[in-house]
Structures are given as structure tokens and as C-alpha cells.
Amino acid sequence: MVSAQRREFVEVFTGLRPRQFQRLVKAVHRAGGQALDPGRPGRPWSLSLEDRVLLVAMYCRTNLSMPQLAPLFGISTAAVGRIIKRHGPLLTLTPANRRPGSNDxxxxxxxxxxxxxxxxxxxxxxxxxxxxxxxxxxxxxxxxxxxxxxxxxxxxxxxxxxxxxxxxxxxxxxxxxxxxxxxxxxxxxxxxxxxxxxxxxxxxxxxxxxxxxxxxxxxxxxxxxxxxxxxxxxxKGNGVYWATSSVAHMHNLALTG
Missing domain, CATH: 3.30.420 (Nucleotidyltransferase; domain 5)
Known part of the structure; x- marks a missing residue:
């Protein structure tokens, strides 16, 4: 099974080093990634937050279909779809703290x-x-x-x-x-x-x-x-935007270390 606990999987399937991946997990946590699925209130996620972030990052990195990802994580295709729908937008790039100035x-x-x-x-x-x-x-x-x-x-x-x-x-x-x-x-x-x-x-x-x-x-x-x-x-819909913004976020993490 693919898991974030196995460090060798992280870099292979996301393009990020383990330390960079943990920064991504923290960003998703701050954005509300620990919350339960709004469509299934009271029912916990089948994967840990780290594995959910790994699944979405792996989806962006490899473009595997949901039926292909499901057996790799030991969950159903429907669960993969719910994780991507809920957590995908949480990986997006956050606005910079400082607006660009005249010297930039x-x-x-x-x-x-x-x-x-x-x-x-x-x-x-x-x-x-x-x-x-x-x-x-x-x-x-x-x-x-x-x-x-x-x-x-x-x-x-x-x-x-x-x-x-x-x-x-x-x-x-x-x-x-x-x-x-x-x-x-x-x-x-x-x-x-x-x-x-x-x-x-x-x-x-x-x-x-x-x-x-x-x-x-x-x-x-x-x-x-x-x-x-x-x-x-x-x-579909706004998914193209969040996919591009999420990749931009991971690109930044890969550059900054």
C-alpha cells in the first residue's frame, strides 16, 4: 500500500522531499483539512491527513485515474473521489503576505x-x-x-x-x-x-x-x-484552476526546500 509513512513514496509520487511534503500537509491542515466530509458528517476519513494529501499530490503528479489510485491506497474509488473533491482545493497557492512593490x-x-x-x-x-x-x-x-x-x-x-x-x-x-x-x-x-x-x-x-x-x-x-x-x-468546472494553483504551490515548495 502507498502511505506517507514510507518516505520513499513521497518523493517518487509527488516530486517533493519529505520535509517539503510536511510543509504542504501543514498548509492543508491550516486550511481545514482535518474537518470531516461535509457530505458524510460524523463519519471519519478512511485515510490520515498525510495520506489524503499524498493521494491528491500523487493524482496531480501522475494523473492516474481514480480507479487506478483506489487499490494503491486500499480504499474505494468513491472515497478517492471524495478526497480529491474535498482536499484538492486546499492545496492551492495562498496569497503572498506582502504585495509586490516598486522594486520588484x-x-x-x-x-x-x-x-x-x-x-x-x-x-x-x-x-x-x-x-x-x-x-x-x-x-x-x-x-x-x-x-x-x-x-x-x-x-x-x-x-x-x-x-x-x-x-x-x-x-x-x-x-x-x-x-x-x-x-x-x-x-x-x-x-x-x-x-x-x-x-x-x-x-x-x-x-x-x-x-x-x-x-x-x-x-x-x-x-x-x-x-x-x-x-x-x-x-470539471473550477478543477482546472485548483489543479494549476496546487501544482504552483508544490513547485514553490520544491524550489524553496
Whole structure:
């Protein structure tokens, strides 16, 4: 049986070291993870809190189906579904204690997360039904500060910046973005004007520096998609958001140790 008591399972199935995993468990505990299932009041959970958190983290990491997870933990498929439904949203990223200030440099970008729920997804440029997930990171540490609400995958980043609510997390910081974020007051690359063959040298140098900074958010997307749920999310409704936010939380824990 898979259990959080066996330390070797934690890193294999979650991507977190045991100490990092315990920080995740404490965060879930503070968010109310010890409470009984509201749908079955008075009936205790079949797994300990550590095992419930491990199950949800393993679900995000491996994207195994509920019938596949059930025998690994020695519980029913229905119990797995209840644990994921109740505890999944408790793993999400918590807001930062301090709003970004004028000395902070952030990077924002969007990524497409394929999902089966067509009520929150549309056919997108990755040729799959996907949602547009906006991510805001700190440029110096690559820590995720905020995750925007999920939007249909055909949303342009220019409008998704405000529609997802990610703009409210920027504070007074300087925010770097690619050229898709025009008219949002962000720091985007210089573009050639009509009839202009090439940019001045100083603008080319600015763009090169801008690309190096902006690449950091692409590195974060690549690391986060080691959690397989972001490659084919089977959750419905708001599940795409909490899955992305939970993965961002675990990504941060993996970076900070």
C-alpha cells in the first residue's frame, strides 16, 4: 500500500522531499483539512491527513485515474473521489503576505492546459480543447505569486490579463510580458514601426535583455508540467484552476526546500 509513512513514496509520487511534503500537509491542515466530509458528517476519513494529501499530490503528479489510485491506497474509488473533491482545493497557492512593490520585477504569461470539460475550454492553437491559465512569477526566484482564473483557450493574453484577475496581484511592481500583452501598461518588447527595416541597436539590446527575463516564466511552465495533470486535466468546472494553483504551490515548495 502507498502511505506517507514510507518516505520513499513521497518523493517518487509527488516530486517533493519529505520535509517539503510536511510543509504542504501543514498548509492543508491550516486550511481545514482535518474537518470531516461535509457530505458524510460524523463519519471519519478512511485515510490520515498525510495520506489524503499524498493521494491528491500523487493524482496531480501522475494523473492516474481514480480507479487506478483506489487499490494503491486500499480504499474505494468513491472515497478517492471524495478526497480529491474535498482536499484538492486546499492545496492551492495562498496569497503572498506582502504585495509586490516598486522594486520588484515580475513576469506574466499564459499557458494552455488541455481539459475534457468543454464548458470551460475551447479548441485552441495546440489543436486540443484547452483553457488559458495566466501565471505571475518573481523574475529573480521563479516563485509563482499568483494564478489567474481559468478562461477558454481562445482568449488572447491581452484580454486574459484582466479577465483572469491576475492583474490585481501585480501591485506596484514592474511586470515583464511578451508582445501579446499590448495596452496593459506592461513592459513588452520594442516593435518595428511601419516602413522601418530594423530597430535601433539600443532597442535590439533591450529586447535581448527582455527575452532573457521573459524566458524565466517558460522555465516555470516546463517544470510545472512535470505534474501530468497539466497535460490532460480530467477535472470539471473550477478543477482546472485548483489543479494549476496546487501544482504552483508544490513547485514553490520544491524550489524553496
Amino acid at each position: 520585477v515580475l513576469v506574466v504569461d499564459g499557458t494552455l492546459v488541455p481539459t475534457r470539460d468543454r464548458s470551460v475550454a475551447t479548441s485552441s492553437k495546440n489543436h486540443r480543447y484547452s483553457t488559458n491559465m495566466q501565471l505571475l512569477i518573481k523574475a529573480d526566484t521563479k516563485l509563482v505569486l499568483a494564478v489567474g482564473q481559468s478562461l477558454p483557450g481562445n482568449h488572447n493574453d491581452c484580454t486574459a490579463f484582466a479577465d483572469s484577475g491576475i492583474n490585481t496581484a501585480c501591485g506596484d511592481a514592474t511586470v515583464i510580458a511578451d508582445g501579446a500583452y499590448r495596452r496593459n501598461g506592461l513592459l513588452i518588447p520594442h516593435r518595428r514601426q511601419a516602413g522601418q527595416e530594423r530597430l535601433p541597436q539600443w532597442k535590439e539590446e533591450h529586447n535581448a535583455s527582455h527575452r532573457r527575463g521573459r524566458a524565466r516564466v517558460e522555465h516555470v511552465f516546463a517544470r510545472m508540467k512535470n505534474w501530468e495533470i497539466l497535460r490532460d486535466c480530467r477535472l
